[in-house]
Amino acid sequence: MLRARDISRAFPGVQALSGVELTLRAGEVHALMGQNGAGKSTLIKVLTGVYAPDAGSIELLGRTVAPESPIHAQELGISAVHQESHLLPNLSVAENICAGRYPRKAWSRGGGIDWRETERRARELLAGLGIKLDVAQLAGGLPAALQQLATVARAVATDARVLILDEPTSSLDADEVQALFKLLRTLRDKGVAILFVTHFLDQVYEVCDRMTVLRNGKFVGEYACAKLDARGLVAAMVGREVVAAQRSAASGPPDDAAAAVPVFAAKDMSRRGQLKPMDIELRRGEVLGLAGLLGSGRTELARLLFALDERDTGEISVDGKPVKLDRPADALALGLGFCPEDRKHSGIVADLSVRENIALALQARMGLRKFLKVSEQRQIADKLVAALGIKTASIETPIGQLSGGNQQKAIVARWLATHPRVLILDEPTRGIDVAAKQELMNEILELARGGTAVLFISAEIDEVVRVSDRIVVLRDRTKAGELPTGSDQDAVYSMIAASHLA
């Protein structure tokens, strides 16, 4: 169906792709795998006409094509769905699906848009794909998962022969992922060639037939999913075997007296509609895991702890002494750090360089007058870039040009630079690849060994279980319970489910 040969593309300072091959077959789901910065996004942008390749050719149904823009690519039959859904929230589902090619009434009847026909077409399309959805509803009011399905429907409404999905599942929960996969299988059976990009290995094996692996912009190989197991796949992506971070009993939290007094404690903390009153304590040198389902109050708790939102009730104490914590600047002064979940919106300042992004929190803590000289900022940034393995052309590169995982590492670096006593990490591993994830988790353990109290929040419960000394489980916006070191995933799951059993 589609064959890309020998694709190369360079950016200033980076060879993003060199000699990459990709073959998509009709009626097949094909996975595109690789670490952050391996060149997956660039390849997709070449296929959809966002970037022109420096070298190489693309063949569609045996004909050489050169997509010039996403719209041109769509006319050729190549549609793409991106990580965040791109529906217009203030239009109905039907309007979204038909956007740009609304059916018109005959000139004799005024030539306006035929809304009834619009809805009929949308309904027909969704029914054909087995999606149950009210097409008159506003798209913005739909849950993320249904929006994602509608986006896919819109992409195939143009008779797409090739459908590209760039991390479509990263914001979906398990049931929603299943609904998406059902849709993908339907499309596959209709003869659409699907390219699927994800960081979730299990999903690859669940839905894909074949995969292409990239590493550092180079083509590693094409494999049938049945022939390459997860271990082999990771090795292909990383180029070496990965050692999983594991909290061993020997490296547990120091058992001295200092550990007895919590370095940070919140008592009776709550905010209307977001968190019901609960207590939480962090001790020196421990990783406290925070587990819970989507909407259980994980992020809300983190934001309250860092005073990003105002709490209605709750007393905060540091080293057993009550403290004032009313705004992020107070939190910073107390030695807290916070890596937010939404990297683009509240993490990076895209236009500023990697150096400035790393120096920002430390400088904010030092205040206006104690200015870090550029040379000092460089020193700090250089050290952290090397320590965390951040891939960037230079520390003066605007951070917005880095790949997602490297941006995330840079934000972690920002907080490491402040030598925090308490570090809150909200979904630090989201959207980053296996190897980067491991490096980051190792870094977190290293940090705890150095005496920092870490609050680790993740939707992936196996991750929480692996790195945490203690686990606090949230349910329905409050604490459901606490689990000691060595608890396994089942214990967490049963605590989450406890209320449903009772």
Added chain:
Amino acid sequence: MRHIVRHELFWPAVTLALLLVASSLFNASFLTLAWRDGHLYGSLIDILNRAAPLMVVSLGMTLVIAVRGLDISVGAVVAIAAAVAALMIGGSFSATGEVQSQYPLWLALTTALGVAAACGAWNGLLVVKAGMQPIVATLILMVAGRGIAQLLTGGQIITVYYPPFFQLGNGFLLGLPVALWIAGSLWLALHLLMSRTALGLFVRSIGGNPEAARVAGVRSSAITLCAYTFCGFAAGVAGLIVSSNVKSADANNAGQLLELDAILAVTLGGTALTGGRFTLAGTVIGALIIQTLTSMIYSLGVPPEVNLVVKAALVFAVMLLQSAEFRGIVARVARGRSASTS
């Protein structure tokens, strides 16, 4: 070479240079400088002198725009500051024929500047605490401010008779206009603040991504409030220069449309209206571009009724020259031509 062309100040500087060359073509004596009575005289000095109030206002505007704001009340604040100063100085002839000021000069000046800064702080509070859109928040003072100024002056033009006050807008120091010294030192002070303290980093991070800056612990609200306060203060300084220059305060016309010229100067200098990227030196060049344009139109002898149209056309041309997209189109067309002819 490439490094120079890429520099953020390259195109503003080229624009200014082109305007100066154009002016000298129309007026042979445009570039000549003469030394008379211990001062420098000439059209260039004239432009620098007249551009000073705009430079001062635009520097304040640059800060506000850098933190994703906008202040369209600066013209009204100029009028308020001018009115306060003129009322407090006034001037009456004593028995000996000497002119006395009503209040000491220093008190009048600091009060006028204080009132202007308070106006800026009011704007800042509306934006930061009340969460208003900057353009709406400052629109209030833009309309009300001129009313306040008129109320203060009773709708009259207040004339000042106290000569020491005239120094600000008309005097010379070491051969250069006092107003230019004021604008220059304000620029230098701001430049040092931005490059020698962390303020520059904070302002750029707030403008680039306010939420991320807040999460990183930057005191966004306090800094934004300061930016508006400074902008009001700068407008006050400009008001003093303007009223000193014309030896009176005219509540109806002082600083009229100055906010638009200031926004234009900031844009011409290369500061992004979306916030984050800003250049103080660019703003100074932008103000000079606008004043050069104005002077050029006067020296061309354009009839007053078409004055604004000519200015608009020139501004349009300048903006095109500064647009990277437009230059790209021109370059492509030129390349196409040369390729087809060869």
